[in-house]
Amino acid sequence: MKSGNRDKAEGKLHEIKGKVKEQTGKLTGSPKLKREGTDEQIAGKVQGDVGDIKKALGK
Numbered sequence: 001m002k003s004g005n006r007d008k009a010e011g012k013l014h015e016i017k018g019k020v021k022e023q024t025g026k027l028t029g030s031p032k033l034k035r036e037g038t039d040e041q042i043a044g045k046v047q048g049d050v051g052d053i054k055k056a057l058g059k
Contacts (some may be wrong), residue, residue, distance in 0.1 A: 014044030
């Protein structure tokens with residue numbers, strides 16, 4: 001798998017894991033877990049964007 005595609009796939013995985021953490025934090029009333037989930041979602045989106053850039057550059 002090319003580096004750009006790998007970054008996009010891993011970024012999507014982080015977004016999904018982050019959403020699960022955020023929802024779990026909401027259900028359990030844990031602001032820390034909710035914040036971690038939000039942070040992981042943001043990191044996943046950034047990683048996906050890096051993958052898009054690498055794809056555009058042909059890497």
